[in-house]
Each structure stands twice: as structure tokens, then as C-alpha cells.
Amino acid sequence: MPLDALCPRSHGPLSIDIMRARIPVILCIDVEPDSARPDPNPHARWRGFERLYPYLRNLRLHIAETTGETVRFNWFWRMDPQVEAVHGSAEWALRRYAAQVTETIQAGDEHGLHTHAWRWDVRAGWVKGHDDPSWMEYCVMSACTAFRSVFAKPCESIRMGDRYFDDRIRGLLDRLGVRFDLTVEPGETALPATDRMTLPDYGSVPTCPYRPSVEDFRKPDEGRTEGMWIIPLTAGVMPGQGLKWRRYLRRRWSSVGPIPQGYGTLRLWEPPELVQPAIENALTRSERPYLAFAIRSDVLSIPWWSANCRRNLEGLLRQRDSERLLFCTPREALHRLGLAIPPAEVVGQPSHSPFIN
Helix, strand or coil: CCHHHHCCCCCCCCCHHHHHCCEEEEEEEEECCCCCCCCCCCCCCCHHHHHHHHHHHHHHHHHHHHHCCCCCCEEEECCCHHHHHHHCCCCHHHHHCHHHHHHHHHCCCEEEEEECCEEEECCCEEEECCCCHHHHHHHHHHHHHHHHHHHCCCCCEEEEHHHCCCHHHHHHHHHHCCCEECCCCCCCCCCCCECCECCCCCCCCCCCCECECCCCCCCECCCCCCCCEECCCCEEEECCCCCHHHHHHHHHHCCCCCCCCEEEECCCCCCHHHHHHHHHHHHHCCCCCCEEEEEECCCCCCHHHHHHHHHHHHHHCCCCCHHHEEECCHHHHHHHCCCCCCHHHHCCCCCCCCCCC
């Protein structure tokens, strides 16, 4: 399906205001344990986050100098039953890294949830519980409860783990008052069932923010005026040619799959030779462009991931329209895109920390 069909642009001439408008960039950081299947250890540190945080603090300053705007990042925390089982408390990470949380709140950053459905099996260890709707609901609801216990307000932004999403989850998030979901990855197709889960087909989802149909979350319902917004991550076309040796090494030695090609979600840990041209294309194909990316907190822990991610993040500031970029929260992004959001939704988060009495 052509990209323009997924989020069509108007064919009239662009006004000067539109041409000069800021381009929202939503950078999502999934803050989670370094291992997907961690051993129970209440004192284990999340070293990936500890390594990433100072890099992003310095990058924030660099972005602000380039764009002339305040920079806001978006932190999605693991606060699900696996974290509780390993550390003794679902809120462990927010309290262990209270200084960093306080600093980011004072910077105006968004804090939300990144919820996985890991479940302990006495024979198999950690297994994915996506095949059990009741367990999925429990994971989401318990994480939202833990979030409220720290921030004294409902969670408004979420990214489901393993890019898993379905209509049941959409309905639950609506009931819980979640306003923005950033799980959907355009262009990613369904995969066979593994680890008790089947990944959904995102091959034809829109590439722009939308309120989903209550019958199929992959379809927008332009008549809806209430409920959550789905903000798809940025997708593009990556060429299949070039990078011969890197493609060979990934196929032979890596457990994360081959280097992508064709249409799919853009991942900042993939080679910049593929990602940067696709980003440039994404910025030019829409009248009201935006960018949304997600990275894991351990992205700097693997050398080739780290090198690619640094080059891609810093490469954003060398894009043709880099001075127009605005690193912001989901609420501000939708406001900047001119979508119908009540004024209360674009008000920034409190500047005080929940850890300070």
C-alpha cells in the first residue's frame, strides 16, 4: 500500500505558516531491566538506564542549542508484575532512580508506562502471558495502580511491551483514562505464535495519529471525539541493497533478526545509512509531519546498537529541517499538529517531584 494512502496529504499549496511550523518529535525511552528474563534480585541495578541517562542529558542540551526550543523526552517505565517479583515492588525503579525522575519532571518530560506480560512458570521460568486475557488485564491495571501511587495521578501515556496490542487492551486503556498509546508500529506484519503470543499485523495502520475504531484499533474512527489517541511510530522504506557485510554478520551471528529492508517502522539502532534517508522521506511526504521513535534503556549496552543509535539521534540534528524539530510530549505533539484536543490536555506536567514532600 502506498505510504500516502496511509496518511494522505492535501494537494493544495502549503502556507508559509505550515512550511515554518515546528515538527514534533516524540522520543520514547522504555526504561526496563537489562535482561528480559531477570533473576530475582531486589538490589540489581538497571545498568542500561544508568548508561543511557547521562547521554540523553547531554543530548538534550545539544538539541536545545540546535533548535532553540525546550526539549522534552518521554520515559516509559516498567512497573508490571515481573518487576514486582524481581525487586519486591513495582515502583522500585522510580524510587531507585528518584533523582533522575525528579530532574526529568522539572524539565517537563512525560512519564508513562511500558507494560510487559511476563509471568513466572515454575517449570519454564519467565514466559509471556499474552495468551491469557485476564493476566494481560491484570498486568495493565496493576501497573496503572503502581504509577498512580508514585505520581498521584492517572497514567496518560503507555507503550505496551513486545509491540502487543489488541481491541481488548484498547478498551481497557480507555476505561483507565489512558490518553496516548505509542505501541503501534506501522508496516510490521503478523508473526507466527512464539512464547505463547502472536504479534498483531500492523501492515496497513495509518502513519498519523488517530482515534481508533472500537471494533478494530487498526482503523481510525473520525467520528470519535472521546477516548485515547493512537500515535504510530514513524515508518519508512529502507532499501535492500548495500551493507553487504553487516547484513551477513547479522544473519550469521545476531539473535535480533536481519537488517530490515522495505517498508517498516524505523528503529534508531539500525544502520543510519538506511534510517536517515527514510526519516528525510517521512518529513517530506506529509503536510503536517511528525516523528516518533522508541528506544530501550539498554540501547547503549550493545556496541553496534550504541553506535547506530548515537549516529541516528545526532543525525536528526543534521536533517534539512533540523531547526524546525520540537522534541515534545504526546500532548504537545497533537496540539502542534492541529488536532482537536481540549486545552487541559496540552498543559504540561507538574514541575515538582512526587518524591519531594
